[in-house]
Amino acid sequence: MEENLKLIEGKIVPIYENEKGERLINARELHSKLQNKRQFANWIKQRIEQYDFIENTEFICFNKFVKANKYGNKSLKEYYISIDMAKELCMIENNNIGKKLRKYFIEVEKRYRTIVETPQNIFDVMRLALNQIEENEKRLTLVENLSEETNQISKENKEEIKNIKKKIDVIIQKDYCLASDIAEQLKIYSENNLPHSNFIGAIARTLGMKISYKHYYEDDEIAIVPDISKGNQYYQIYYKPKAVNKINEWFEQNKQEVEYKIIYERNTKNGKKGEVKEIGYKVENVCYKIRNY
Numbered sequence: 001m002e003e004n005l006k007l008i009e010g011k012i013v014p015i016y017e018n019e020k021g022e023r024l025i026n027a028r029e030l031h032s033k034l035q036n037k038r039q040f041a042n043w044i045k046q047r048i049e050q051y052d053f054i055e056n057t058e059f060i061c062f063n064k065f066v067k068a069n070k071y072g073n074k075s076l077k078e079y080y081i082s083i084d085m086a087k088e089l090c091m092i093e094n095n096n097i098g099k100k101l102r103k104y105f106i107e108v109e110k111r112y113r114t115i116v117e118t119p120q121n122i123f124d125v126m127r128l129a130l131n132q133i134e135e136n137e138k139r140l141t142l143v144e145n146l147s148e149e150t151n152q153i154s155k156e157n158k159e160e161i162k163n164i165k166k167k168i169d170v171i172i173q174k175d176y177c178l179a180s181d182i183a184e185q186l187k188i189y190s191e192n193n194l195p196h197s198n199f200i201g202a203i204a205r206t207l208g209m210k211i212s213y214k215h216y217y218e219d220d221e222i223a224i225v226p227d228i229s230k231g232n233q234y235y236q237i238y239y240k241p242k243a244v245n246k247i248n249e250w251f252e253q254n255k256q257e258v259e260y261k262i263i264y265e266r267n268t269k270n271g272k273k274g275e276v277k278e279i280g281y282k283v284e285n286v287c288y289k290i291r292n293y
Helices: 026-035 040-051 085-092 098-117 122-149 153-167 178-188 196-206 240-257
Strands: 004-010 013-019 024-028 061-071 072-082 220-225 236-239 259-265 276-283 286-289
Touching: 024 026, 024 085, 024 098, 026 040, 026 072, 026 085, 026 098, 040 085, 072 085, 085 098, 178 196, 178 236, 178 240, 196 240, 196 276, 196 286, 236 240, 240 259, 240 276
Parallel strands: none
Antiparallel strands: 004 013, 013 024, 024 072, 061 072, 220 236, 259 276, 276 286
């Protein structure tokens, strides 16, 4: 059982995730942090009975054999509980430690939802991508085992194995950049004060980078992989160091040539004659307006 759990949060009380993506807490570890003086087995059994916690819904339990001494092992009953159950157990303790731990669990849940729904940075995206890679590895093993059992690999299975292996090979590395990261480096912002990703994409297309694909693709400049935060039908483009350098060099060499300015020809309520009305860069016959300082 425990070998199928992975640690996703190690602060204060460890939080684990199972194969279904459910987040669980070892009740024995929680009991220790709560500093409850009662014996763990009696404490957890009473709490379950008293508050009607439901097995296989709010908690799971199993026997675990641990080495007792040189003469043999002993069996411990382990309980893994949901975060909601953990929060309730903390509230029941009715002390400062319980309140602190309950707030910790609430913050973890909030942060996890934020990562899944709206990744804030490259590290959130990396985590989601790595979760997808793990899923792909499981699928690959399943397909290969199925092929071995039937003693043959069908054309469809060969293609499936090939596609999954491609996806596994794409591990988002720390030196990969999003278009917004490059725009941030170059200090190019759109009128709404966000890094101008569309302008970076225009430069990439001008340089012949194949960023328009709506499926998995990778070469020595870019990697296009499923955007896990939005579902597998959406894809995210990552620029490798070679691409980032080429885009930076192109911009430095062509900045003055592609820059345009529109000046007020007469006084208006929005600006005075001679002031800059609009500024931006023109690439691929498209004008990309930027923030006017």
